[in-house]
Amino acid sequence: xxxxxxxxxxxxxxxxxxxxxxxxxxxxxxxxxxxxxxxxxxxxxxxxxxxxxxxxxxxxxxxxxxxxxxxxxxxxxxxxxxxxxxxxxxxxxxxxxxxxxxxxxxxxxxxxxxxxxxxxxxxxxxxxxxxxxxxxxxxxxxxxxxxxxxxxxxxxxxxxxxxxxxxxxxxxxxxxxxxxxxxxxx
Amino acid sequence: xxxxxxxxxxxxxxxxxxxxxxxxxxxxxxxxxxxxxxxxxxxxxxxxxxxxxxxxxxxxxxxxxxxxxxxxxxxxxxxxxxxxxxxxxxxxxxxxxxxxxxxxxxxxxxxxxxxxxxxxxxxxxxxxxxxxxxxxxxxxxxxxxxxxxxxxxxx
Numbered sequence: 001x002x003x004x005x006x007x008x009x010x011x012x013x014x015x016x017x018x019x020x021x022x023x024x025x026x027x028x029x030x031x032x033x034x035x036x037x038x039x040x041x042x043x044x045x046x047x048x049x050x051x052x053x054x055x056x057x058x059x060x061x062x063x064x065x066x067x068x069x070x071x072x073x074x075x076x077x078x079x080x081x082x083x084x085x086x087x088x089x090x091x092x093x094x095x096x097x098x099x100x101x102x103x104x105x106x107x108x109x110x111x112x113x114x115x116x117x118x119x120x121x122x123x124x125x126x127x128x129x130x131x132x133x134x135x136x137x138x139x140x141x142x143x144x145x146x147x148x149x150x151x152x153x154x155x156x157x158x159x160x161x162x163x164x165x166x167x168x169x170x171x172x173x174x175x176x177x178x179x180x181x182x183x184x185x186x
Numbered sequence: 187x188x189x190x191x192x193x194x195x196x197x198x199x200x201x202x203x204x205x206x207x208x209x210x211x212x213x214x215x216x217x218x219x220x221x222x223x224x225x226x227x228x229x230x231x232x233x234x235x236x237x238x239x240x241x242x243x244x245x246x247x248x249x250x251x252x253x254x255x256x257x258x259x260x261x262x263x264x265x266x267x268x269x270x271x272x273x274x275x276x277x278x279x280x281x282x283x284x285x286x287x288x289x290x291x292x293x294x295x296x297x298x299x300x301x302x303x304x305x306x307x308x309x310x311x312x313x314x315x316x317x318x319x320x321x322x323x324x325x326x327x328x329x330x331x332x333x334x335x336x337x338x339x340x341x
Contacts, residue, residue, distance in 0.1 A: 036228060130246065
């Protein structure tokens with residue numbers, strides 16, 4: 001038997017270049033949910049607010065099909081579905097203090113805190129071994145200092161079907177509210 | 187094919203996962219990597235612990251201990267990096283091992299029916315009989331092994 005240590009064959013195998021990441025410097029917001037760090041493109045975030053500051057514009061939405069959405073908020077006459085990022089990623093329950101309001105999507109995301117902004121040079125594709133919902137959640141992985149951080153896909157927070165379900169719940173809530181608005185006080 | 191290659195017996199890398207020794211076909215092994223940081227992040231693919239970075243590659247780390255039904259050991263700080271097929275493509279994948287690896291030659295024998303589904307066969311080394319596992323099968327059996335492992339743990 002021969003001892004195998006630090007086999008040189010990897011160098012040979014590595015001559016197949018690693019999957020080439022998209023080479024474009026990009027500013028990301030690093031945020032935390034349940035002690036897990038994520039990155040999201042700064043361009044994808046329209047506004048960051050504290051949950052306290054949005055309490056007045058939040059509306060509870062009565063539906064159970066999309067458990068990660070309990071509220072909507074209205075900003076600039078547009079209604080956003082508020083996604084609990086912890087529930088979305090299957091993380092332990094936390095007490096979110098911030099809301100990321102996404103650009104060009106009717107989605108706002110509850111998070112624990114912002115870590116900082118960072119500039120990344122590449123987004124590495126998720127290895128093919130990952131075959132679950134994470135392929136929809138993430139654009140890929142990025143190196144930030146000595147960490148590997150998943151780069152969130154903004155469009156992955158709610159699927160089309162979930163939007164349909166939530167829109168129907170919102171419509172139902174409105175139709176229930178309308179007759180009451182027009183009713184004369186007793 | 188040369189005469190030498192015709193007579194060559196298959197080579198296997200013997201590794202220790204948890205408290206047991208297993209074998210993998212040497213042809214798929216790329217490197218025994220030193221202890222490096224395991225990066226984990228939320229995902230819902232069973233049988234993957236996270237990723238490591240090796241020579242510019244982001245390499246997924248498979249939970250071999252669960253799939254093989256053995257208790258993971260704190261000594262498993264090295265990573266055996268292998269190449270595996272994923273559909274029509276191939277990529278590197280790693281398993282955590284304790285760092286003591288050996289190279290051995292032998293004939294692959296059929297696996298007994300009671301072995302985990304990720305075991306492709308057995309290798310007789312002297313008096314020792316080792317399971318030879320297949321990383322592709324290990325990935326496929328990850329979820330089943332996880333559930334049976336947790337059932338054992340609660341028994």
